[in-house]
Amino acid sequence: MNRIGWKILTLLSLAVLITKPVYAVDAPNFPSCSSPQGQVIASYNNGTHGIPGQEGTFTGSDTVYTLNSDTVMQCFCSDGGQGMQTNWWKASALTQDQISILESQGWYYIPDGSLWGLNSDPYITQNMPFNCKPGSPQSTNGGGGSNQGDGRSDGRSSCPECTAAPQILSAQTGQILGLADTGDIWILYCVFGLAIVLLGLGSRMLRHSNKRL
């Protein structure tokens, strides 16, 4: 029984290490505010802004990009250097179950996008914090154009030409590429995990053989 217990424990440990979470809802990929993409639909160099799911208002720069007909990205940089990327995904085609799953994963449901300057469809939003430099070209990336005196920009974009995928991203047709896998902590976990398991097995075998003697 104890031997079986050890084997079960070993298998469970391995299962925990190698298991990846499976999401029932396949959310779209959004770019990063470090290199925004899409068409600028609103841009403010300063002013007071809201962030979905967060109480209160915040002062700083805010730029909103439309990525396609269903997705919008908002890049906010507060005067204190706290940034927030808000990914907006039109939720009209999602079921209530899917919305509930996304909400359980930290997404925030907006019943009416028009209250936030978008169209009146429902949206589901995801906030991703980052650190930014207030007043930097990065924080107003894509938000060029003239200031209209009330903190708004006329929306003319000075966004870098980020629309076309570079050659390095399309090495092979149909293949999904990812950033370099520069981490190898799993090697350490495996080595030490295996060492502990073998040590435990070894000590039990030693105890058994001592009992027989």
Added chain:
Amino acid sequence: MLFIVGAYLIWERTNPDRLTLIPYTAPARLAGQPDTLTIPAAHISLPIYPAHLIGTHWDQTTRGVSYLVSSPLPGTQGNSVVYGHNWTNLLGPLNKVKPGDALFVKYGTNSMKFTVQFVGIVAANTMSIIAPTTDTRVTLYTCTGFLDSQRIVVTAIRDTPTTSAQSAYSSV
């Protein structure tokens, strides 16, 4: 025996001189390629080695950081991509970098200054961070998160020279 192996792996990842028992030949730098990356605020000072992206395989090194040669040279217009392992003696301290910190790329005795604008964590498939740009920036990243499932990204924009007489480089 496994504990000894584990201890060696930890030492390899933490010793300041990046010593290793495994023989390694660093890729040769071509003329005009950068040689050192420094971020004083995070005590990062690492050699830069050229690297290629072949298919889905990214060249990597444990002796410093990798500069993706298919991206623009740091300091020239565009998005220069630099990446490295998240070991303590490599880019592990990248999470200490904050916007406003200075980042230097050295070419020989000349040093080019960049200012960090963005520090964030993205998913491993967020390829937009290495998309071409029209400004002059360096995008630096390494692994982070649970089982290194995410990437911490630092974006720095090159400081504009203040006088016409000032060259692209500043002497060290």
